[in-house]
Amino acid sequence: MFQKILIANRGEIALRVLRACKELGIQTVVVHSTADADAMHVRLADESVCIGPPPSRDSYLNIHQIVAACEITGADAVHPGYGFLSENAKFADILAAHNITFIGPSGDHIRIMGDKIEAKRTAKRLGIPVVPGSDGAVTDEKEARRIAAEIGYPVIIKASAGGGGRGMKVAHTEDDLEVALQTARSEAGAAFGDDAVYIEKYLEKPRHIEVQVFGDGFGRGVHFGERDCSLQRRHQKVWEEAPSPALNAEERARIGGVCAKAIADLGYSGAGTIEFLYENGEFYFIEMNTRLQVEHPVTEAITGIDLVHEQIRVASGGGLSVRQEDIKFNGHAIECRINAEDPRTFTPSPGTITHFHTPGGLGIRVDSGVYSGYKIPPYYDSLIGKLIVHGRNRVECMMRLRRALDEFVVDGIKTTLPLFRDLVGNADIANGDYDIHWLEKYLAKEE
The missing domain is CATH 3.30.1490.20 (ATP-grasp fold, A domain)
Structure with a gap:
């Protein structure tokens, strides 16, 4: 197992990875820009290194500064989170050249899946259905x-x-x-x-279905079920749930098996997500993300398996902790992405959070790195937190989500919380009857 992991990210995902490291007894190093000096992950890490001014290109995308931070602190591995350098093959290669483990797939696999045309060819060769x-x-x-x-x-x-x-x-x-x-x-x-x-x-009314997969790098692969990410605005996911309301057990097992076999045949190592459009009972590959996803907590909720623990275990050479037959699905989970944005125009709303209160109770999880008095910088993605709710079934999950949204308070800035309060009361959403175009049509009606 690793002795010290450097977390090359910020915000809620940096804090998420930091917590996993602490649970595994691994020392943590975080990097940060000058704009994030007071961030929660910086406060909680064992060590922190300032790597540059606010612009991402000068800090979180500055490979040389991050490698230098590894060498200064003695970090033997880097977890990239999502975004920034998480799917940068050059970064993975440079870390390898410095004998630092990249907690993710090989640079070659990142390159293959990062080129959408080559990814489609590869998917076809591996038996994955394509558009x-x-x-x-x-x-x-x-x-x-x-x-x-x-x-x-x-x-x-x-x-x-x-x-x-x-x-x-x-x-x-x-x-x-x-x-x-x-x-x-x-x-x-x-x-x-x-x-x-x-x-x-171009499919007219498809769902966006993605399958969470893991490979050990030695020819073993498993899937952790699917997530439905169909509620989107401008191709950006807003609401994710697992399992999908649109699939039956046979379809779920079929596409999961295809994906697990493909990952095994590819010799893939670590976490990945194979994304599909789904229409009329057919799946069509669109891309593969070679990293942890923003929406990974809904999969953790229904499987009870910590995917970041699994990433670290696989990257350290420990292999997968579970076999396919060990993975059981329990209940239903929904994630709402809470952004610092106007809930109608989606214009970013940076500023100081004057009051921050998160919901609690059975089946409620909030992943967020903000707090009362925290000043949201204008330089980065507007995601400030994720509300994840789990219930024994979708009906219970929706009822619990409604209650949690009513409890959630963020003052001082605009957020997307009002949008989710509207959505949770919508009949189409309650019935699971939506596709990738539904949200934009809904928002157009509201204007």
Whole structure:
């Protein structure tokens, strides 16, 4: 097991990893920018190192400063959390060159899954069902028209190196294709420095289903069930739950088995999430995230397994602590992402939290690094906390969530709490009858 882990992140995920390390008896080091000097994870860590000014490029994305912090403190492993450097293959390679363990997959696996076109090819080879579309990057409009005609409209054009909804455009007819192609390329080039795009069939009313997987790096793989992440705004997840209200037991076992086998065959090490669009009983691969997900607590709630403990165990060479037959699913869990944003316009709302009170009681978990008097800096993601609720079934979970949202108090800034209070009382949400377009349509009606 590791002696000292450096946590290369901030906010609630840094605190989440820090707690897991403490439970395992591992010393912790956190890095922080000058803007985060008073952050909760900095206060609670065994050691902290300031690595630069507020802009991420000068601090949390500064690989050389983070490696230097490892060498100064004697950290023998780095946990990257999510975001920032968590899916940076170069970072994983540099750590390996310095004999520091990256708590995540190999640089090669990060590269494969980070390139959306190569990821799709790999998924196909591993037997994972994929969305019909181009086999690689689309180089000109003529080729795009041919592919679109073959798979049928509507189609979606996506950036090969994309993420977060950037470089994605939908063409409903052939007349829309030229503008969509040009716009997607332009956005992709500006956002990622790579204007390569590919085309896929656009599904009209799909769910977003993701399967949590783990590999030991030696040919063993397991899955921890699925999460439904269909409530989204601008391709950003807002509400996640497990298990999905849309799947039955047979579908759950089938797609889980396919994913676990693929991870084993790939020789993958650590945590990963294989994401699908699901429509009319069929799953279509869209991407794989080679890291811990924001929504991992809902999986922990229904399995009782600490996924960060599992990450650390696998990275230290201890292998997986469970076999597939050991993983049991219990009840239902929902996570709401509490952002420092206007609940209608989603405009960021940095500032000082004057009062912060979290709900409690059976089945309630709040992952947050903020506190009363904490000043939210304007430089980073607006996520300030996650409310995770677990119940014996979905009905109990929803009732408990309603109560927890009523108890949750954040004063001094705007947050998305009012949005969730509206959603939990909506009939479609109560019935689990929603798709990836539902939330944006709902918000449009409210304007």
